[in-house]
Amino acid sequence: MRADTFPFILTLGLSRLGSTLAVPTGSQSDTLIRSSFTELPSVNISMMASTPVPKWLSDFTGLTEWPGADPPYIPLDFIDLKSLPNIPPRAPGVCPPDRSTCSFDCFKCISFDDAYTCPTLSQTFDDGPSPYTPKLLAGLNHKTTFFTIGMNVVRYPEIYNQIKNQGHLLGCHTWSHKFLPELNNEDIVAQLQWSIWAMNATGSHLPKWYRPPYGGVDDRVRQIARAFGMQAVLWDHDSFDWKMETSPPSRTADDIYSDVRRWKDSGVNGLILEHDAYLSTVNSGIEVSKIVGAGQMTVAQCVDSIDYINTFD
Ligand SMILES: *[C@@H]1O[C@H](CO)[C@@H](O)[C@H](O)[C@H]1NC(C)=O
Ligand SMILES: *[C@@H]1O[C@H](CO)[C@@H](O)[C@H](O)[C@H]1NC(C)=O
Ligand SMILES: [Zn+2]
Secondary structure (H helix, E strand, O other): OOOOOOEEOOOOEOOOOOOEOOEEOOOOOHHHHHHHHHOOOOOOHHHHOOOOOOHHHHHHHOOOOOOOOOOOOOOOOOOOHHHOOOOOOOOOOOOOOOHHHOOHHHHOOOOOOOEOOOOOEEEEEEOOOOOOHHHHHHHOOOOOEEEEOHHHHHHOHHHHHHHHHOOOEEEEOOOOOOOHHHOOHHHHHHHHHHHHHHHHHHHOEEEOEEOOHHHOOOHHHHHHHHHOOOEEEOOOEEOOHHHHHOOOOOOOHHHHHHHHHHHHHOOOOEEEEEEOOOHHHHHHHHHHHHHHOOOOOOHHHHOOOOOEEEEOO
């Protein structure tokens, strides 16, 4: 069984009116999850990207536009693909009989360098930046952590920098939200390198923390991310906030609040998984922040470590 399913919202403009395409995949079967990717319209992403491709990046890649949802693999001299663990690609929900691959999505397996908990109850937000993120920023009175999708970073650079300038921590959530264990080594590198470049081109920093979409991580994925200096971030408590967006909705805001009150009243700590991709989940995020109250930490604070590998401004 997969440990979880999450919403996936890649905000691709479908019209000149700037409508967004929400692709909630959570309650669907794995087959549907994959087919929902292939049903994405073929869109000229470069027309949506607002972050310019900087010269250092076009010089290095030879590309002058941001890629689409299947970014090209650009070889890097610090990644030796041949030295990676020999773990065959696997589809979501298809779990290896051998637990030694340390899959989180299959077995909730945690590796030595994963961040998965926190001394205080603390929120985290995935899948942005989105047009709803500013409302969340206005409603929070503490620092929190955002795991951003590269394609959304270059589409909403002002919102990305608003998050940054308000002192929140930004982490990587891949370029286009693929289930990483399903990809070959080159495509995993591509998902990470392009999202790192998106964050650097937009916010002038290199992420230390990444959250694997769908919790899809095993020792092959981890080893590739380590080459970039990144560590996986998992979670203790899933709000399942995206279930408010299934049709019909399979969860209410009150369901979320009663779970959070229960965690709070029972004194448990740890990371809460939420999303800033929808208005509904932004609204619940603000309310959850009030229920949790004082004392929240960013992921870097939770594990007493650095915010970024490097910053350039
Ligand atoms: C995508 O848009 C850019 C910028 O408008 C344009 O130069 C390029 O030719 C377009 N590519 C495709 C495949 O339509
Ligand atoms: C990050 O951006 C800086 C410019 O701000 C550039 O010099 C550097 O090479 C970039 N590094 C990576 C890994 O993207
Ligand atoms: Zn996600």
